[in-house]
Structure formats: C-alpha cells, structure tokens
Amino acid sequence: MNDKLTFPLVIHANPTKLERYLFLFLVAFIFLPFSYGVFTAQGFYCLSLPFGFFGMLTYNHFTDYKFTPLKTIQKNKFVCFSENEVEIWEDEESLLYNWNDLENIQINIIAFKGKWKDEDGRYDGIENYISFAFQGVTHKHLFYIDTPKEFNFLWDYFEKIILPKLYLSKRIKEESIIIPLLDYTELQKFKTKYDINRYTDFIHFN
Structure with missing residues (x-):
C-alpha cells in the first residue's frame, strides 16, 4: 500500500430516528425564531442563533461527533x-x-x-x-x-x-x-482527438 497514492475513506454515518428528530428540532429552533426576528426587527428572537450553536455542539457531543469530519x-x-x-x-x-x-x-x-x-x-x-x-x-x-x-x-x-x-x-x-482547464480552442482539439461531440464540463462515454 505504501507505493500507491493512499487517501482515507469518508463514510457518513446513518442517523437513528431519534438523532434525526433532534437534528430537525435544532434546525427549527435556530432558524425559525431567527428568521422571524430579522423580518420583524425584533432582536430578542435572533438569540436563537447562539443558543442553537451551543445546542449543535451539545448534539455532536452526545452523538460522539459521528456526523462531523472528525469521525467521517x-x-x-x-x-x-x-x-x-x-x-x-x-x-x-x-x-x-x-x-x-x-x-x-x-x-x-x-x-x-x-x-x-x-x-x-x-x-x-x-x-x-x-x-x-x-x-x-x-x-x-x-x-x-x-x-x-x-x-x-x-x-x-x-x-x-x-x-x-x-x-x-x-x-x-x-x-x-x-475539461475546466481548457480554453475553447484547446477543447475543440481535445474533443476531436477523443471523438467527443458535446461541449460540457464533464466527459460522457455512453
């Protein structure tokens, strides 16, 4: 393995139903009052943002940080x-x-x-x-x-x-x-060389 280009895999954990509900609750708790406070110019409701941030930290702690890059x-x-x-x-x-x-x-x-x-x-x-x-x-x-x-x-x-x-x-x-590195002239040469007939940011061989 040492003579090859090696990179850690990234695996996202699947949340349980309880974890999913808690996350949705936190999102609602953060953004609904905050949005209301912004639109009504009532700063008190904007306090949901720092409280929600603290809630997210707590959520990550109790889920053992499995939804953060630390564990993925x-x-x-x-x-x-x-x-x-x-x-x-x-x-x-x-x-x-x-x-x-x-x-x-x-x-x-x-x-x-x-x-x-x-x-x-x-x-x-x-x-x-x-x-x-x-x-x-x-x-x-x-x-x-x-x-x-x-x-x-x-x-x-x-x-x-x-x-x-x-x-x-x-x-x-x-x-x-x-492809994103090529200018138009280079792209046309590239497409001709590899028999590609579409202008796209991706190359498709169907």
Whole structure:
C-alpha cells in the first residue's frame, strides 16, 4: 500500500430516528425564531442563533461527533490509486480492482481541506469521490484530501497517467479535472482527438 497514492475513506454515518428528530428540532429552533426576528426587527428572537450553536455542539457531543469530519474521515479505511488499479482497504483487508475490469468510472477530485469554495466558505476535503461498476455492481467511495500538495499531486497523476488510458479504453463515464482547464480552442482539439461531440464540463462515454 505504501507505493500507491493512499487517501482515507469518508463514510457518513446513518442517523437513528431519534438523532434525526433532534437534528430537525435544532434546525427549527435556530432558524425559525431567527428568521422571524430579522423580518420583524425584533432582536430578542435572533438569540436563537447562539443558543442553537451551543445546542449543535451539545448534539455532536452526545452523538460522539459521528456526523462531523472528525469521525467521517476513517482511520483504518483507505482508497489507493495506482497506474493499473484502484484498491480499497478496510480494516487491513483489501479489494483490488483493475482499471480494465471497471465500467462507468466517475472521478471527481474536488477539493482539499480548507480550499475556498466561494464567498460562502471552504471545503472540508471530504467531497472527493470515485464511482465505478464492477461485475454489474456499482461502488462509490468518498475520500479525504488533506493538503494542496496531495491534491495537486493526485490531480497530475490522474491527468498524466491514469486518465489517458481510461479515455483510450472509453471506460470512464465522467471526470471534472481536465475539461475546466481548457480554453475553447484547446477543447475543440481535445474533443476531436477523443471523438467527443458535446461541449460540457464533464466527459460522457455512453
């Protein structure tokens, strides 16, 4: 595993009914009075915001933080990328998937931790994922990228080593790495080279 590009898997826990109800209650407790206070210019109701923030902290504490990146980022489960295969490690057991055996491959390398999303905030680094079909079964794995260095290295590795092979075999379904970097002229050359007939931010091989 050490000679491959390895990233922690991201697994979101499923809330229980009680946890779901408590979360909905907190959301309602925070935003309904706050919205009312804003529209009626009554500052007292806006106090629901700091009280609600404290409530969210309490909620995370009693749910053992399982809905936060602290627990969604796995410590013993990884996805590993290499030129010939993708490997999934879970609790020291691995499953190997050769790129040539996969169909409908989707690759989304979106962000590292702290990357600016827009004026509204930053990414957590847990938004990246790979999806593929193997023997008729679809698999999707989210994974975590911590630093810009890791992000850029993985980006280059896919762009220069893995993606050209997937394009050639037409096993890739979507990707969001190369296309956004091309200007119009470069895009036309790219589409001609790989027989793509649509202008899109993604590449689809149907």
